[in-house]
Amino acid sequence: MDDFVIPLYPEAGEKRPLPNLYLDHNIRQEKQPFVYANFVVSLDGRIAIPHPSGQGLTVPKAIVNERDWRLFQELAAQADLIISSGRYLRDWADGRAQEILQTDDPRFADLRRWREEQDLKPQPDIAIISGSLDFPIPDVLTSNGRHAIIFTSANPDPKRVAEIEAQAGQVFIVGEEAVDGQQMVHKMGELGYQTVYSAAGPRILHMLLTGGVLDRLYLTHASRILGGSPFASVVEGGVLGTAVNFQLHSLTFDPAGLDGLGQLFLAYNRV
Ligand SMILES: NC(=O)c1ccc[n+]([C@@H]2O[C@H](COP(=O)([O-])OP(=O)(O)OC[C@H]3O[C@@H](n4cnc5c(N)ncnc54)[C@H](OP(=O)(O)O)[C@@H]3O)[C@@H](O)[C@H]2O)c1
Known part of the structure; x- marks a missing residue:
């Protein structure tokens, strides 16, 4: 498999290796805190389709691919904090x-070393x-020196909060009816988190957008149309009061993606 990609924007350039394409974005040098999210999406805008079991949605197999996964890992x-959700723990x-950052996978040994060089925990x-606070807490959540923090909305069940705090980590109330993106990212900053990666889904992206706290959106456009419903798109929730503007940060063509079909790697900065 050819291991190169072709940068198209901001400079159309010579082909370059895929590895380090996103490490070279130097996200830790951006303003702090910096919040970024990432999705792999089909040409018809689907990020999730029904799970074969008939229960819930899952990332479509037809667009999942190793080259996108490499960039996801980069x-x-x-990040010094990864955003996930109750749904992720239920699926777990x-x-x-699966583990979000796969530091034990030999394919990503270079990324483990990179974190060591930056004085970051594995x-x-x-x-x-x-x-809902309705999720199981796997031991792995707090293994490898990892801390967990939980964000929820007003008036949680105190017994459940005590259970979670005993097993996993501190619970913060940031919002009334639902978690509020602005309050949450403010709290993350207070706790010292600088570089925050959302590996979560479309409702969490909606919350980050309504809170005005998303800084960059990464999209992999896999060149396949899936059709069907129900499905999830990049953002799910009410119409945004004001459209959120984005400006293209970078665009790269990956000719080898999806077994030679090709895919586009896009990054947008929120304006
Ligand atoms: N293609 C891709 O790149 C990609 C990326 C991410 C996800 N996905 C897929 O998309 C599908 C949906 O993802 P998802 O269910 O993780 O994402 P989601 O719709 O963003 O939210 C999942 C959970 O987060 C909690 N949540 C979200 N917003 C909240 C708020 N404002 N306040 C309080 N809690 C909130 C809820 O947890 P509780 O129910 O516990 O309250 C909710 O069930 C999944 O199939 C996933 O695999 C695809």
Whole structure:
């Protein structure tokens, strides 16, 4: 498999290796705190389709691919906090989810070394966002020196909060009816987190957008159309009061992606 990609914007340039494409974005040099999210999406805008079991949605197999996963890992490696959700922990318990940053995978040994060189722990800490607080807590959540913090909305069940705090990490109330993106990122900053990667889904992206706290959106456009419904797109929730503007930060063509079909790697900065 050819291991090169072709930069198209901001400078159309010579082909370059895929590895380090996103490490070279130097996200830790951006203003702080810096919040970024990432999705792989089909040409018809689908990020998730029904799980074969009939229960819930899952990332479509037809667009998942190793080259996108490599870049996902490069984004995760640069974070000191990764945003995930109650849904992720429920999927984990069902054996349907995997570790987000795969520091133990030999394919990503260079990213583990990179974190060491930056004086970062092997694993970023993890922020779990949940209104229900209804999720199992796997031991792995707090292994490898990782801390977990939990964000929820007003009036949580105190017994459940005590259970979670005993097993996982501190619970913060940031919002009334639902978790509020602005309050949450403010709290993350107070706790010392600088570089925050959302590996979560479309409702969390909606919350980050309404809170005005998303700085950059990474999209991999896989050249396949999937069709069907129900499905999830990049953002799910009410119409945004004001459209959120983005400006293209970079565009790269990956001719070898999806077994030679090709895909586009895009990054947008929120204006
Ligand atoms: N293609 C891709 O790149 C990509 C990326 C990410 C996800 N996905 C897929 O997209 C699908 C949906 O993802 P998802 O369910 O993780 O994402 P989600 O819709 O963003 O939210 C998941 C959970 O987060 C909590 N949550 C979200 N917003 C909240 C708020 N404002 N306040 C309180 N809690 C909030 C809820 O947890 P509680 O229910 O515990 O309250 C909710 O169930 C999944 O199939 C996933 O695999 C695809």
